[in-house]
Amino acid sequence: MCGIFFCARYDKEDCALLSDRLKHANGARGPDSQTTRRVSVTGSSDAVVILDLFASELRLRGRNPVVQPHEHNGNIFCWNGEIFDGMDIGKEDNDGVKLFRILGALDTVEQVANVFGTIEGPYAFVYYHAASQRVFFARDPLGRRSLLIHKPSTRNPYFLLASVSVGLDPSYDFQELSTEYIYCLELRDLPNGGEMASNFDSYTTSFPRSSANALYSQPGRVNTVLPPEDWPIIAGLETPDHLVQAVDDLIHCLDRSVELRVRDIPQSPAGTGAARVAVLFSGGIDSTVLAYFAHNHIPLDEPIDLLNVAFQNPRKIKVQTVGNITKGQKRPPKQAANPPPPYMVPDRVTGLQELEELRRLCPRVWNFVEVNVPYEDSQGSHAVVESLMFPGRTVMDLSLALALYFASSGKGLVREHPNADPAPYTSPARVLLNGLGSDELLGGYGRHRTAYETGGWKSVIDELQLEIDRIPSRNLGRDDRVISSHGKETRHPFLSLSVVSFLAGLPVHLKVDPRAETGLGDKMLLRLAARKVGLVEASSRKKRAMQFGSHSARMEGEKRGDVSI
Template sequence: MCGIFCSLHVGCCGHTGNIDGEPNNTVYHELSERLKVANAARGPDAQGTHHVRVQRICSGEAQAPSPSNTCSPAIDLEFFASELRLRGDAPIVQPHQQDGDVFCWNGEVFEGLNVNASENDGAKLFQSIHTLSTMDDLPFLLGRIEGPYAFVYYHAESQKLYFARDPLGRRSLLIHKPSVFNPYFLLASVSVGDDQGYVMEELPTEGIFCLDVGQLCESKEVTQHFDSNLTCIPRQIDRRNLPFAKLNRVNTALPPDVPPLVPSLDSEILPRDLAIAVDHLIDHLDNSVMLRVRNIPRRTSSSEKGRAQVAVLFSGGIDSTMLAFLAHRHVPLDEPIDLLNVAFQNPRKIQVQTDGNIGAIPKREKKRQLKAAEINGVLKESTSYMVPDRVTGLQEVEEFKRICPGRTWNFVEVDVPYEESQAARAAVETIMFPGRTVMDLSLAMALYFASKGVGRLRISEATDDYQPYTSTARVLLNGLGSDELLGGYGRHRTAYATRGWQGVIDELQLELDRIPTRNLGRDDRVISSHGKETRHPFLSLTVVSFLAGLPVHLKLDPRLELGLGDKMLLRLAARKVGLLEASTRKKKAMQFGSHSARMEPGEAEKRGDLMIRTVSEP
C-alpha cells in the first residue's frame, strides 16, 4: 500500500508560474504540501519525492523573455510516494527511477507476474514496464496481472505520462484537470477534502490514460489544450488473451423452466451442477484468500512478536466469517487473527430502545431532551454496545473455537462513544472526499474506526473483564463484493418478483458494472488513512470471472426464504466447510449492524443518496 501524488505545473522558459503564465505559486505550493502530508499517512514506512522538468527549445534566439518572444513553457512534474511495506524482504523507497523513467505504484500483484516472497512487486513491475520495447505494449502487460492497483508512470523518451486504476477500481486515484482558476494538474490517492484549490474526481477505470507532456510544451495555452493531449487507451485492443484486462459479462443464460428447489442447506444430495459449483467456489475463494495473507513481511520488533499480521473486518455475517475461516487455513497457527468488530453509541437508537416514541414527541423536542440527557451523563450510563454485529460476532467466535482448534482469535471490540464519533467526523469527511452522501459518511465512519483497530479484548466471559488492545495487523480482509456477485441484496428478490430470472440477470450485470464507481475508492482512502491495507478476496478478478460465468440459478434462488435463497451458493459453501451457524445468518448492512447510521433524532427519514452538510458549514 502506498500513497501517491503527482502534479504538473507549468511556467515559461524556466520561470515557474501558472499554466497561462500568471503567478499562482503560493496556492499551488501550499496545496501540494498538504496533499503530500495527506498521502504520507498511507505509507508510514518511507516517503520519497522526485522532480522532472520537461522543456522545449524557444522558437526565438536564447534571450530574456519578452512579449515579442514566442517561448514554449517548461513543465515541472513532481512525483511523491509513501510506502507501507507489505511485500519483499527489503524496504523500498518510491518513486522508482531509472534512465529518466519514474514510477509511483500503489497496489499488489497477486497473479500474472512472477514475484517471489523476497521481492517487491512494485520494483518488479517497474522493471517489466521499463524494458518494454514500446509503451504500446503497456496494456498487454497490465492485462496479464491481477491485483488492486493505481499507478503513475512517466516515460522519459516519449515525454508521456501514463496513469490508471485496475478494472475494478480497488485502489483510489483522484484527478484534478487544470482550469483557469486552478491551472495545474493533480493526481492523488487521497485529497485534503473539499477545497477551492481543485475539483477532485475519481479517475475512471475504463482504460489507461496517457498525457502527452511533450506536446503540452508546444503551446502557451496549456489549459485550453490539455484535454486534446489526454487520451484513454483501451485495456483490450486486440484479440490477445488478456485475462485481467476487463470484467467478464454476467452469464445471460436463463435457467430451466422450473429449476429444482434446494429445500435446505442440509441437503445431502444437490443437483450435480450445483454441487460442482460449490466445490469450485470454495477452491477459488480459498486460493484468493491464500494469495492475500501469505508472505506478509514480519516486523522484527520484540514487542510485535506473537501479534496478528492479518485482521478481518468482522461482523459475524457469512461473508466475513467465510474469509476468516479460510484465512485460518493459511495463516501460521501460532499467529493470532484479529477480528475487528465495531459498535457505535447511537443516541437515536438508545432513545428509541429506552423510551420508544410514546405520545409521538415532536422531533425538535426529542432533540432537546437528547441534548439534556447527554449533558447530564444519562447517555453514558445507558450506553450498550450490543449492536446486531456485536451479537453475531460473539456468536461466531464461539463457532470458530469449536471448528478451528489451536487458533487464537482476537475478537477486538471497537466501541465508539457518540462524542468520539462526532469529533472524528470532520476528519472522516475529508478522507472520504469526493464521497459526500449520507451513506458515504455512515459507511466511512464504520470503516474508519474498525480499521483503526483500537478496542478491547474480553479476558473472562464470566466476569466481563476486559483489557485494552490495539491491533497490529496491517492487512485487513474485507467481504465486499459477495452481495453484488452472488445476489445478496433485497433488490435481487424484487427484480425476480417483477421481471423473473431475466430481471435478476440484468440486476447482477448492473451490480458488476457499477462496482468500480461505488464503494472501493472511498473505502481505500478511509482504511489506508491508518497505514492499513484492505484486501478483497471476493473481488479477485479470478473469482469475479468464475462467479460472473455461472448460470444465475446456481448463485441464488429468490423463490426461497431469506437466509437460504440469497447468496445460496455461498451459504452452501459455508455449510460444507463446517460453518453451520454462519451459513444461515441474514444480511445486515454494515451501517445498520454497527449503528453508525442515523445518529441524530430525525435522521431516519434521510435517504442514503442525499448530500451531507459538512461540519464546517452553517
C-alpha cells in the same frame, strides 16, 4: 500499499503549498518511507513543465526495504498496488520493482495497457517514461485503489493525481479517475498557460482496457443461460447433488483467493507472534467465511484479529429504552426495565456468536477486538472522515466511512474468554480482509429478489451484470482512502478478478434462488459452501448493512442516505 501524488505545472510557485498539504495527507498511507522526485520537461514553445512525483510506502512485499518512487534511467514509477496473480512474485520479491523493470522496456500506450491486463490485484499508478516524455496513469479494472484526478482549469492551471485529497477545497476539482482506460499524457506537446486548461484532454490518450485482449483486462461478463423451467427450488442448506460441483469450485476459488492475500506478509513491527492479518468482522456470512479461510493459511501460533465496531448512538438507545414515540402520542411508552448495553449493537451480537463458532471449528487465538465508539468521538471525527472520503459527500458515505474509519484503527478491547475483564488492545495487523463484493456477485441484495418478481430470471441476470458494471464507480475508492489513513491495507478476496470471472461465468441458478426465503436463496451458493465447511450458524445469517449493524447511521434523525452533507 502507498500514497501517491503527482503534479504537473509550468510555474513552480503554482500549488506549492497545496502540494505540501497533499503530500502530507498521502504520507499517512505509507509510514515506512516517503520521497519526492522532481523532473523538468521542455514542452511546446520551449516552456518547461515541472513534474513532482511523490510516494509513501507501507512495506508489505519482500524482506528488504524499498523506497518509492522507483527510479532508473530517468524513468520514475509510483506504484500503489499488489500483484496477486499473473506474475511470479517470490517471497523475497517486491512486485513494484519487478513491474518497473518490465515497464522500462516499453514505449507505447498499447504495450503498457497489455502489461496491466496480465496482472491481477488492486492498484493505482503513475509512471513517467523519460525517453518519450509521457506520463501513464490508471487504476485497476475494479477500482480497488483510489486515484483522484484534477484537470487544469483557468483558476487552477495545474494537473494533479493523488490517492487522497485534503477534503473540499477551492484549489482543485478532484474526481475519481475512471477505471475504463489506461491514460497517457504527452508532455512534450503540452501547451502553456490558459490553452493547457482549455484543451487538456486533446493531449491525453485514453486506451480502452477492452481492446487489450488479456486475462485481467476487465471483469468477466455474466452468464446469460436461463435455468430449465423445472429447476428445483432450494429447500435447505444441505448441498443437493446438482450443486455439489459449483459449491466445491467456489470453496476452492475463495480459499485460493484468501491464500494469495494472506501469505508472505512481512512480520509485524510488533514482533514475532503478533497478528499480521485482521478481518473487518460483523459476524455475517461474508466476514466469517473469510476468517475461516484465513485460518487455513496463517500459522496456528499466530493470532488473527477480528475487528468488530459498535457506536454509541443516542437515538437508538432512546428507542431501545422508551420505544418509538409516534406523532400525536400523549405519553411516552413505558421505559424498558433492562435496556441493552450501548455497544451491544446487532453486529456485536452476531460477531460474538460467530467468534464461538470459529473457536469450535478452527482452534487458535482469535482476538475479538471490541472497537467501541463513544458518541462524542464519532461526532468529533466528522471533519477528518469527511476529508478522507471526499469527493464522496452524502449522508450514507459518512455513516459507512465512520464505521470503516474506527474499525480499521484496530483500537479497542480484547477479552481472553467471555467472562474476562476487557483489556486495551491495538491490532498490529497491517492487512485487513474485507468481505465486500459477495452481494453483488451472488445476488445478496433485496433488489435481486425484486428483479425476479418483476421480470423473472432474465431480470436477475441483467441486475447482476449491472452490479459488476457498477463496482468500479461505487465505494471502493472511498473505502481505500478511509482505511489507508491508518497505514493499513484492505484486501478483498471476493473481488479478485479470478473470483469475479468464476462467479460471473456460472449460470444464475447455480448462485442464487430468489424463489426461496431470505437467508436461504440469497447468496445461495455461498451459504451452501459455508455449511459444507462447517460454518452452520454463519450459513443462515441474513444480510445487514454495516451502517445499521454497527449503529453508525442516523444518529441525528432520519435523513436519507443520498442527501449531501
